[in-house]
Each structure stands twice: as structure tokens, then as C-alpha cells.
Amino acid sequence: MAIKVRIPTPLRKLTNGSDEVFAEGRNIGEIINDLEKSFPGLKERICEGDGKLRRFVNIYLNDEDIRFKKNLETELKENDELSIIPAIAGGSI
Amino acid sequence: MSFMKGLKCRECGKEYPKEALHVCELCFGPLEVNYEYEKIKEVLTRQTIEKRPPNMWRYKELLPLESDPSVGAQVGFTPLIRAHNLGNALGVRELYIKNDAVNYPTLSFKDRVVSVAISRARELGFKIIACASTGNLANSVAANSAACGMESYVFIPHDLEQTKIMGTLIYGATVVSIKGTYDEVNRLCSEIAGKYGWAFVNINIRPYYAEGSKTFGYEMIEQLGWRFPRHVVVPMAGGSLITKIWKSFNELQKIGLAKNLDSRIYGAQAAGCAPIVNAVKEGSELIRPVRPNTIAKSLAIGNPADGYYSAKVMRDSGGWGECVTDDEIISAMKLLAETEGIFAETAGGVTLGVTKKLIEQGRIPKDESIVVSITGNGLKTQEALYGKLNQVTVINARLAEFDDLVRANGKEYALKS
Ligand SMILES: Cc1ncc(COP(=O)(O)O)c(C=O)c1O
Numbered sequence: 396m397a398i399k400v401r402i403p404t405p406l407r408k409l410t411n412g413s414d415e416v417f418a419e420g421r422n423i424g425e426i427i428n429d430l431e432k433s434f435p436g437l438k439e440r441i442c443e444g445d446g447k448l449r450r451f452v453n454i455y456l457n458d459e460d461i462r463f464k465k466n467l468e469t470e471l472k473e474n475d476e477l478s479i480i481p482a483i484a485g486g487s488i
Numbered sequence: 489m490s491f492m493k494g495l496k497c498r499e500c501g502k503e504y505p506k507e508a509l510h511v512c513e514l515c516f517g518p519l520e521v522n523y524e525y526e527k528i529k530e531v532l533t534r535q536t537i538e539k540r541p542p543n544m545w546r547y548k549e550l551l552p553l554e555s556d557p558s559v560g561a562q563v564g565f566t567p568l569i570r571a572h573n574l575g576n577a578l579g580v581r582e583l584y585i586k587n588d589a590v591n592y593p594t595l596s597f598k599d600r601v602v603s604v605a606i607s608r609a610r611e612l613g614f615k616i617i618a619c620a621s622t623g624n625l626a627n628s629v630a631a632n633s634a635a636c637g638m639e640s641y642v643f644i645p646h647d648l649e650q651t652k653i654m655g656t657l658i659y660g661a662t663v664v665s666i667k668g669t670y671d672e673v674n675r676l677c678s679e680i681a682g683k684y685g686w687a688f689v690n691i692n693i694r695p696y697y698a699e700g701s702k703t704f705g706y707e708m709i710e711q712l713g714w715r716f717p718r719h720v721v722v723p724m725a726g727g728s729l730i731t732k733i734w735k736s737f738n739e740l741q742k743i744g745l746a747k748n749l750d751s752r753i754y755g756a757q758a759a760g761c762a763p764i765v766n767a768v769k770e771g772s773e774l775i776r777p778v779r780p781n782t783i784a785k786s787l788a789i790g791n792p793a794d795g796y797y798s799a800k801v802m803r804d805s806g807g808w809g810e811c812v813t814d815d816e817i818i819s820a821m822k823l824l825a826e827t828e829g830i831f832a833e834t835a836g837g838v839t840l841g842v843t844k845k846l847i848e849q850g851r852i853p854k855d856e857s858i859v860v861s862i863t864g865n866g867l868k869t870q871e872a873l874y875g876k877l878n879q880v881t882v883i884n885a886r887l888a889e890f891d892d893l894v895r896a897n898g899k900e901y902a903l904k905s
């Protein structure tokens with residue numbers, strides 16, 4: 396299943412400038428691995444060496460922080476959308 | 489001479505030049521100023537510091553400027569008072585108040601961070617100073633920019649106290665009121681900083697700005713006779729002050745100016761905006777953002793930038809986090825004023841209210857030293873007190889009416905014969 400992923404400005408160098416890309420996966424971890432296949436180097440920017448999400452990177456699933464769901468194990472369904480957002484922008488609710 | 493080495497990512501350790509950077513390009517972690525502590529240790533002694541004028545720049549070796557500050561040379565060295573009356577009221581033996589309600593020039597601890605931030609921004613060649621603020625930062629940015637002839641832009645949430653707005657406009661700052669919460673203001677300001685290239689003191693200048701808060705901690709230790717207090721209670725909004733107080737203690741220990749660091753740091757928030765306290769109580773590393781609703785508007789940050797590190801300071805030091813309701817905030821403001829003659833703003837009510845609660849809970853023992861951090865002035869948040877204090881008594885200018893009043897009060901006073 397292809398899921399739409401929004402890419403923040405600092406990572407667009409890796410996606411050839413695209414602000415939105417598609418990736419395949421049943422959960423968010425799989426999506427990240429698929430993104431890494433298409434855009435090598437991307438995973439290192441958002442995940443620690445052990446695969447955990449970096450502390451100052453937020454991923455939102457349809458506007459909800461995945462840390463408050465099942466994190467990288469959160470399962471995805473048709474038409475879900477992911478956004479990768481560096482935490483420093485502040486952000487609001 | 490400067491002992492600032494450069495910037496370093498708090499998360500992955502990647503090093504950066506000392507420029508207007510605040511985020512690690514690799515991992516998005518926050519950058520922090522790094523110093524040559526070995527060299528500082530050689531030159532900075534208690535005697536050197538004690539001979540200098542009473543302001544925050546007596547610790548200049550530990551601050552992130554290349555040369556002397558270009559604004560705010562008189563900031564800091566506010567009183568640390570031994571609060572006997574308040575101590576009696578709370579039933580504790582050794583209580584102190586570090587009183588930044590009288591910090592120069594805008595009556596809050598923010599003058600410490602702003603004088604560093606603006607001085608550094610000028611060293612880096614910026615022409616316009618800006619900030620996202622919950623009020624006190626607005627006052628300080630506007631005043632200190634005016635004092636050094638800089639143009640300033642101040643962004644605030646629309647529901648701030650009138651006094652904080654007037655106390656910003658008076659300096660000629662451009663004040664932009666945003667229809668939204670502080671967190672929305674902050675997000676917009678990140679975009680503006682990116683687009684216009686201005687010096688947002690608490691965004692792109694943040695690594696330097698935040699260092700200014702360390703002086704609150706250095707002063708506390710020097711004023712205690714170079715001794716660490718056992719318990720320190722600190723108000724939290726974005727969580728920068730509390731992390732920098734902890735850093736200041738650790739630095740003093742590292743360079744040998746004070747010994748036996750055993751302080752426990754406690755964070756205070758309003759119940760209507762307690763994202764960091766919630767995380768500490770839940771034992772969680774995650775800060776769940778909230779939508780603020782409290783009279784302590786200066787602390788109303790629902791998505792605190794340094795929330796994670798603040799919670800860590802409380803954990804690592806053996807402290808704790810607690811919050812108080814709006815009513816408890818007002819009671820604590822009155823208690824401080826009636827016992828010590830200090831009129832603190834709502835944030836001070838939060839800090840003292842939390843201190844009282846922690847003592848009642850037995851988390852802070854009654855026979856150990858305690859410092860309460862008062863960071864802002866009550867004259868700026870008087871709106872919170874409408875309807876909460878005794879009424880004034882109105883009479884005509886006639887002695888007989890005053891006599892009636894005294895009689896009505898039921899008090900007997902000796903008359904002059
Ligand atoms: C009076 C007062 N105290 C404390 C704070 C908390 O500062 P920080 O954002 O560093 O946690 C603020 C922040 O605006 C403040 O205005």
C-alpha cells in the first residue's frame with residue numbers, strides 16, 4: 396500500500412527537492428525502510444543507529460504524533476498520510 | 489578575551505562554528521555553547537569575581553560573547569534574601585528568595601538572557617532584534633533594543649496582560665499580536681526568522697540567549713557563600729531557565745568554584761499548563777503538548793522547547809515537578825507579599841505555591857536549605873488580582889468619619905494626650 400509522506404525542507408536535498416513522496420509499508424517502520432531504499436541517507440537523518448526515531452524528529456500520522464500511538468509500529472491504512480516534522484519549529488496543537 | 493569554543497549538538501555531539509545556528513543539521517537536536525573550561529579554571533577565581541561590579545558580567549568568562557556586552561552592562565546581581573517570616577509560615581528552617589522581580593531594567597530574569605542575546609546578535613552583525621514572547625521577554629527585548637539603538641519586532645499571543653503590552657510598546661517596539669497561543673506564535677516566528685534573517689533571540693540566537701540564565705544560578709551560589717543549596721524551586725515555561733540553572737551549578741563544580749554539588753532541582757508549572765510536570769509525574773520521557781489555560785500567562789507554553797531536558801534535570805538531580813491551581817497561585821502571591829514584602833508576578837505565585845506543596849508533601853524536608861526562584865514582578869500582572877484582594881475603604885475628608893472607621897474595625901488605639 397502506498398502512503399503519502401510529507402518531507403520537511405531540510406530533508407528535501409535527499410528527495411531531489413520533492414516535498415511529498417510515496418512509500419510502501421504496513422507500518423511506519425516499514426515506510427521508513429522503503430524511503431531509505433528510494434532515497435539513501437534519509438533514514439540516518441530521522442532514526443538513531445538502533446533504528447529508534449530521533450528525539451527531535453516528530454512524525455505525524457494524519458496530524459497525530461506517532462509517539463502517542465504505537466510509534467514506529469503504528470499500523471497504516473489506505474489514505475493515511477505521514478508528515479516528518481523537526482521538533483524545533485515549536486509546533487502547536 | 490573569550491573562552492567560547494563553538495556550538496555543539498546536545499544530542500549527537502556534532503560541532504559547529506559560533507554562528508547564528510540553533511539546530512543540528514544532522515539530527516535536528518538543539519545546539520549548545522561549548523567553552524574551554526580548562527582555561528577558564530586557570531583564570532577565574534572567587535577573588536577575581538568578588539572584586540568585580542555587582543552585575544551578571546562578573547561571570548563573563550562563562551558567557552558566550554567575544555568581547556564586552558554592548559547592552560545591559562548593569563543587569564543582574566539581584567538580592568538573595570534569607571526569608572525568615574516566610575520560612576516560619578511554611579515551617580522550614582533555611583529559606584531563601586532569589587529575587588529577579590527587581591532585575592534591571594525590566595523587572596524579570598529575562599534581562600539576563602536578552603542582554604546576552606542582543607550583544608551576541610550585534611557581534612554577528614544583525615540589524616533587527618525580534619522574539620516570540622509570553623510577555624516578559626517582550627518587555628526586555630523592546631527595552632534593551634531601544635537602549636542600544638536597535639529596531640525590534642515583538643510577537644505575542646493576543647491574550648497577554650495589558651501591562652505587558654504597554655510595557656513593550658513604550659520602548660517603540662513593533663508589537664505584533666497573533667490570534668493564537670504562544671506555541672502558534674513561536675511556529676510563525678521560526679518561519680519569519682528563516683525568511684527575513686532577523687535575530688530572534690529565542691529562536692536562531694537561542695544557544696547564546698539561553699546561556700544568560702546561568703547567571704541566575706552563579707549568583708545564587710556566590711550569594712550563599714559559594715555553597716550549593718539543597719533544594720531549588722524554579723518556574724518553567726519553555727524549560728530553558730531550569731536547565732541552565734543546573735548547567736551553572738555543574739560548571740561551578742567543574743571549574744572548582746564550589747564543591748559537593750548535591751542540589752535537587754524542582755520544576756514548577758501552573759495546573760492549567762503543566763506539560764513538563766505531567767511527564768515527570770508519569771515517569772515519561774515524552775512531553776505531551778497541552779493547550780494552556782492559566783492566569784500564569786508568562787508560563788503558558790504548551791509545547792516547551794526544552795521540556796525533555798527539563799524533565800531530565802529534575803530526574804538526574806533527584807528533584808521533582810509539581811503544579812498549582814490559579815487559586816493557589818493567588819494565595820501564594822499574597823503570602824509572599826504579606827510575609828516578605830515582595831510583590832512577585834503570577835509565575836512567582838506558581839513557584840512559591842509549588843514550594844509550599846512540596847514541603848507539605850514531605851518531598852522537601854523542613855530542615856534543609858531551600859531557594860525559591862522569583863523571576864518576575866507583580867506590578868506587571870496586576871490584572872490577575874482584580875477582585876481577589878481586600879477592598880479599599882472610602883471616606884470623606886473628615887476626622888469624625890475616620891473615628892467611626894476605627895470603631896467599626898473594633899480595634900483600640902491609644903490616643904496622643
Ligand atoms: C517570569 C518568568 N519566569 C519564568 C519563565 C520561564 O522561563 P523558561 O521559558 O526559560 O522556562 C518565564 C518565561 O517566559 C517568565 O516570564
Ligand SMILES: [Zn+2]
Binds near residue numbers: 500517
Ligand atoms: Zn546532532
